[in-house]
Every structure is written in C-alpha cells, then in structure tokens.
Amino acid sequence: MVFSLSRKELINYTINVLRTYNIRPRKRLSQNFVIDPRLIRTILSRVRKCKPKRILEIGGGIGTLTFYLSDIAEEVITIEVDKKLIKVLENEVALRKGNVKVVYGDILKAYKKLGSFDVIVSNIPYHISSKILFILTEIKFKEALLTFQKEFADRLLAKPNEPDYGRLTVMANLYFDIEYLGTYSPSSFYPPPKVYSTLIDLRRKRIDVNIPIDFFQDIVRELFTLKNRKLKSAIRNIRFVKNLDNVKFLELIHELEKYVNRRVRTLSIGELIEIASTMHRYYKEV
Numbered sequence: 001m002v003f004s005l006s007r008k009e010l011i012n013y014t015i016n017v018l019r020t021y022n023i024r025p026r027k028r029l030s031q032n033f034v035i036d037p038r039l040i041r042t043i044l045s046r047v048r049k050c051k052p053k054r055i056l057e058i059g060g061g062i063g064t065l066t067f068y069l070s071d072i073a074e075e076v077i078t079i080e081v082d083k084k085l086i087k088v089l090e091n092e093v094a095l096r097k098g099n100v101k102v103v104y105g106d107i108l109k110a111y112k113k114l115g116s117f118d119v120i121v122s123n124i125p126y127h128i129s130s131k132i133l134f135i136l137t138e139i140k141f142k143e144a145l146l147t148f149q150k151e152f153a154d155r156l157l158a159k160p161n162e163p164d165y166g167r168l169t170v171m172a173n174l175y176f177d178i179e180y181l182g183t184y185s186p187s188s189f190y191p192p193p194k195v196y197s198t199l200i201d202l203r204r205k206r207i208d209v210n211i212p213i214d215f216f217q218d219i220v221r222e223l224f225t226l227k228n229r230k231l232k233s234a235i236r237n238i239r240f241v242k243n244l245d246n247v248k249f250l251e252l253i254h255e256l257e258k259y260v261n262r263r264v265r266t267l268s269i270g271e272l273i274e275i276a277s278t279m280h281r282y283y284k285e286v
C-alpha cells in the first residue's frame with residue numbers, strides 16, 4: 001500500500017496492483033485511478049474539516065483514496081461494482097484498516113440500503129454522473145466531494161445566460177450549494193481519461209420552494225427545451241397552459257409581466273421559482 005503522498009509512489013502502487021491482480025482497467029466502468037497527490041490532498045483537507053464519522057466512497061477502485069479516508073473517519077464504506085477490484089479493496093485496504101467496509105454492488109441499485117453519511121467522496125464514474133447526482137438528492141449526507149468530467153461540472157457551475165446554463169444547473173442548484181475546487185488534467189489519473197476533471201463540493205441546502213418539486217421540475221424541463229425563446233413564447237409550450245382558456249391565459253401572462261420578455265436562459269433559480277409558483281395557481285384551476 002502507499003504511505004507517502006507522492007506521484008511516484010501513487011503510480012507505483014497503481015501499476016503494481018494492476019499487475020499483481022491481473023487487472024485491465026475497464027473503460028466501460030470509467031476506471032481511471034487517481035495518481036495526483038494535489039487532488040488527493042485537496043479532497044482530504046476538505047473531508048477533514050467535516051470531522052466525519054461515516055464516509056461513503058462511491059467506486060472504491062483500487063482503494064487509493066479509501067486508504068487515506070480511513071485515517072480521517074471512524075468508518076469508511078466503499079462501494080464497488082467490479083468483482084476484481086473488490087478483491088483488491090479487501091486485501092490491500094480492508095485487511096490493514098479495520099474501519100473500512102467494502103460493499104460489492106452497484107450504487108445505482110444499492111443506495112437506498114446504505115444509510116446516512118457525513119461525507120460522500122467519489123471520483124465519479126463519468127458515465128453515470130447525472131444518475132449519481134440524482135441519487136445524492138435521495139441519500140442523507142452533509143457534504144460531498146466529487147470529481148466530475150469538466151464539461152459536466154461546467155453545467156453545474158454555470159450562471160444564468162452562460163452557454164452551459166440549463167435544466168441540470170437549475171435542478172442541481174435547487175438541492176445543493178455547489179462550490180468549485182479546481183480542474184485537473186487527464187494526467188491526474190491512470191490510465192488517463194480523455195477528458196479534464198473538475199473537483200466540486202456539494203452541500204445539501206434547504207429547498208425553499210412552496211410548490212411540489214415535481215411540478216417545478218416539469219416546468220423547468222418544458223421551459224428549457226426552448227431556452228432561447230422569450231418566456232411569453234416558451235410558456236405556450238407547457239402542457240397545462242395549452243388547456244387554459246384565453247382569459248386565464250392572459251391573466252397568467254399579466255401576472256408574469258416582469259418576466260415575459262426575458263429569454264428563458266437568463267432566468268435565475270429564484271426567478272424560476274417565482275414563475276413556477278405563479279403558474280401553479282393556474283395549474284390547479286385546469
């Protein structure tokens with residue numbers, strides 16, 4: 001196992017483990033193992049600040065991060081979907097660290113059974129980024145440190161009117177406070193992925209929406225399919241609005257007067273919440 005945090009040791013550990021266990025990293029499972037001490041240190045220093053008791057790691061890989069996380073928390077649960085890597089996690093980490101529990105399974109199926117956590121850490125399997133983000137709205141946790149493909153993180157971090165601003169931005173920021181912690185080149189991982197990665201911090205926030213979330217989500221989805229249009233035109237595309245009689249429709253437009261000439265893509269989350277709340281009153285009348 002690695003003890004000091006140097007790039008050379010991290011590379012040696014990775015190559016040795018892959019050779020010893022006869023493992024060929026599988027692209028299909030986004031298997032790119034971290035070998036960058038700066039990335040690991042940044043993650044660890046944030047995790048340490050949380051003084052966590054229980055940590056969940058999604059996609060333990062060959063246990064590089066797991067090993068260091070176990071020094072910080074009382075318990076680390078690491079879930080991994082690849083049987084071959086389970087053996088590595090058991091032998092190289094769990095045998096040495098009594099507080100590491102290795103779970104063989106698919107996070108997309110197992111998440112409901114895992115309980116609650118102080119911190120979640122994942123060098124996210126890129127092919128399931130949005131699914132994991134959705135799952136995180138259903139798991140109880142305080143803070144998450146996640147490495148996403150840069151392009152995906154850009155969408156989470158976008159501001160209104162920026163090209164990456166969209167439905168994903170709005171929904172993610174409804175649930176979480178999102179903080180940017182740095183972008184890392186492919187050489188931070190072995191084998192190097194084809195893309196850059198961005199580390200972000202997510203914190204659960206209280207959702208201050210006074211209408212059903214599903215309704216809000218539907219409105220945001222339907223509006224953002226026409227995100228370059230003005231609100232007054234995009235709004236006609238919403239299903240229930242089509243069923244409003246003309247008088248009600250004009251009333252609704254009148255109530256939304258402040259916003260109707262704005263392009264959908266310029267509307268902030270707060271404004272979208274206000275718009276959706278107004279619409280919800282009309283929705284109930286259809």
Ligand code: SAH
Nearest residue numbers: 029032033034059060061081106107123125
């Ligand atoms: N955390 C490690 C590994 C990152 S690679 C590190 O930073 O080095 C991503 C890992 O997620 C791989 O080991 C892959 O097998 C695993 N993985 C992919 N899909 C998964 C899923 N649905 N559930 C759990 N683990 C998954």
